[in-house]
Amino acid sequence: MRMPVFPRTKRWIALLGCLPLFSILFAACGENSPSILNTAGPVAASESGLFWIILWISVVIFILVEGILIFSIARYRERPGMPNPFQRHGNMTLELIWTVIPTLVLFVILFFTIRGLLQVAPENEPAPTAAQPRIEVTAIGHQWWWEFHYPNYNVTTADTLEVPVNATIHVNLFSNNVIHSFWVPALTGKTDLVPGHENKKWFVAEKEGTYLGICAEYCGTQHANMRFNVKVVSSDAFKSWMSTQQQAAVSPTDSLAQKGQELFKNQCASCHGIVGVNVKQYYDTQKECTDAPGGKANGTPECQLGPNLTHFGSRSLIAGGVLDNNADKCNPNNPNLLQECNLAKWLKDPQGVKPGNDMAIGELTNDQIQQLVAYLEGLK
Amino acid sequence: MATRTIGEHTTVTTTGVRRKRFSESYIGEWITTTDHKQLGLMYLITGFFFFVVGGMEALLIRTQLALPDGKVLSPQVYNQIFTMHGTTMIFLFVIPVLSGFGNYVVPLMLGARDMAYPRMNAFGFWLLLLGGIFMQSSFLIGQAPNGGWFMYAPLSELVAGHAFEATPHMNADFWLLGTTLLGISSITGSLNFVVTIFKLRAPGMSINRMPLFSWMILVMSFLLLFALPSLTVASVLLLLDRHMGSHFYQYGNGGDPLLWQHLFWSFGHPEVYILILPAFGIISEILPVFSRKPIFGYTFIAWSGVAIGFLSFTVWAHHMFAVGLPSIAQAFFATSTTLIAIPTAVKIFNWLATIFQGKIRLYTPMLFALGFIAMFLIGGLNGAALAVVPFDYQITDSYFVVAHIHYVLFGGTALAVFAGIYYWFPKFTGKLMDDRLGKWHFWVTFLGLNLTFFPMHIMGILGMPRRVYTYPANLGWNDLNLMASIGALIIGVGVIMFMINFIKSLKYGQPSGDDPWDAFTLEWDTTSPPKKYNFLEIPVVRSRRPFYDKKYPEHADWKSVVEH
């Protein structure tokens, strides 16, 4: 028996209707997105430049194949009285043609792939010159925040990686817990931080500005909130920033901040370090906190669980980027401190802001929060 | 024969009246069956059940991500849900459904009376069902697997490096034991397919005359046989790490987290082709029938499947371009990944040539098959983009990859599965599915899937990482996510339409007769639904389209075509 042939309907109208929907997609590309196409350095430019090559090749293939598909459906759709088609079983010439042509296209892509691969490979890191110095940084992945250590300056910071413009940034990637992945879409693609592996990468930032960095490897409960900022500044600004960071924390002068410091010593010092308050200097987590022989245990001064807060007030993010450090709203005299100041929100309820994180500060009174905010935001 | 004689006595009760056996009661018949058709249906139903489960998990994910800073799910629950969505869809939906088709259709296509090992077949099914229930039951105690379907160590260890807690509860154990069970199930199923295909073909059906679906099931079975041990080994090592104090994946004691990734992906990549090759087979069956032409380039389609099978074992590290492999290794895996695209392209061109100059009947199965080609092409193109290593550094682990796998697995495999169900439903039941509703189902699904998965490309390019339970509002990802969530709902509507159609057709479907599509292969050369023994007389095969030869003897293939 045969099925009845359904009458043809104007389905293409529905398809056309979908087109505006897709144009919305392209209009929706946000201004603030960490887009891989808004590059600010040669590594990302090389990586994303390939995108356009593949996109155009793909578009051509897409139109060709879908074109043949739609043409065949429209042209060879069964009509009443249509004779049975010729029973063609194959054609060796055609087969060879459509084996060889895709092969050639793919090998063109492969050429770009391998060329690009070598361009951005760690071995191809540019040698340092006077115009383009080399800054070494260790990126340390924690659950779930980023620590950055500058071994040549012995400085440690968190959440914000500050680098000079037009310098080769050599990044050592270290994790002692789970696998994370270092990704700054505007500057460089991903490389994982694999425990036990000394991965490294490099990038150059050619434009000053702040670029979002993201942990791209699933690393547990708060994988979603493990971001950092890469702040690219002029080389003079970097030098002055670095000399500030190298100093111990300033001692607070006003009484509120002094109380905050006492509170810090009692409540926070077991997990956080402030140089000059409860630790003598910055420590290199990569050296101190390994599972290799000689590594220190968690909770020792060399290997504290939380980020070092010595110059907390100068950072732009709190707690792995879950909140901005909006210092302007954090004047301790602000009556709406708890509503407006992100640091106060964080101190009030760290588990509510970032469920599952390791911050265990206990209940604080509003006064205590005010004191801590005054102290920490003063640590420029 | 001795056992038979002894056994016969046991069926005689003391009263001399034959007791009704347990296997003849309604429930007993289902749970003791060794009939490949009944088991095939049970595979299909189980697979579809888990498809609904996995689909609900997907809807929860999309609800959480519809708006920025979503509060529908806690991060802990979200991580369990996305892990179980992936695991369910891959291990509990796609593999069972494809094995279900294989079980039902392959012996019929080959002209066999049953699978080679009927009881092992049943055993495989029950392991699958128990493994699936076992895994999903972890939700009941709130400890569903939460390490992603790839379950990377050391996140899946009890303790990650340096005394950091990773997965202290049973979450990962459920996954590891569940996949081990499913692994045993798949191994038995594959062995059965291999032996059936090699030993039980009808007289005259050489390997080279087998229908392409059987070919692809054969390749899939070999892939499973060679790929699964790697997963099982990885799982056992991780279980030892978790419970016996070994350190295979912990760097502090001389282990290596990358060992897991290498073991897992050397299973995981062949697995991807395990999920798609039988879908290729289904498409290669449906296109010729509804174009009234033989498949174009049979040999090329079959051998490109085999080529994909071999190459799939050489590409695993393209999932690991970001882990810091040496450049030379990355170049190697980029090359092998490029090579595997060639046989895939060959298949697509052959399918196009099959429908070209045909007489195309756009019934629902054909619609889904054509939709498969259109969507799988996108999955192939963005897959080729992922093989471009430097670009991959930017988009791996971003939503671009999510777009890719869903174009391949939903736009590809799931559409092929629906095509297969619409195509073989008359075979299973003797009734036709409602074509009108089926077409609605197709267009709704087609719209939904593009609305869901196309924006994900752009999200990935805009820097949205995958596996995040939430995202901030100021990064320009909001509209795209909302769009994807709406699309997911539309897909859900499509699935509901399918279920209505299925149940309605089961009850009130138009009788189909034995051969509603005027098909070419042996499974239609018997009653629909077939009797237990499939064929009264085992047919003798003289070409690749035996049933076509029988129906149109004057145009029979064996008269005109030389097959090698």
Next chain:
Amino acid sequence: MSQEQKDHVEQSVQAEESDVTAAPLNSTPSPDSAPVEKEPVAAEGTTTTEGATKRGTTGKKRTRARGRLVNAEEVMPRPSIWPLGMAFSIAFVLFGVIAGPIFLGIGVVLLLVCCLGWILERR
């Protein structure tokens, strides 16, 4: 290849048929007394199984002589509960790996029972 296939089919059918002839000697119920859903293949219309049309083995002749037909159910695999039991016990063993030695022990015992049952079951 095709020749091998043919042989295989024939052999298996032959084995089944000699069974049928042996059955009455052991006073088992004849297929005629079996429930109705047992369908003798020949009753379906055409002829008998493929073996019957092509060969004239002694076993076949004897069944014919007695008016006995090759029964579909005898050619087909029989239902069995052991696959389910076996699957369940393996699941139990794996569960026992994490749940504790008691469950593991029960699982191993179950597994052995199912192995024996599977092996000793009449085919």
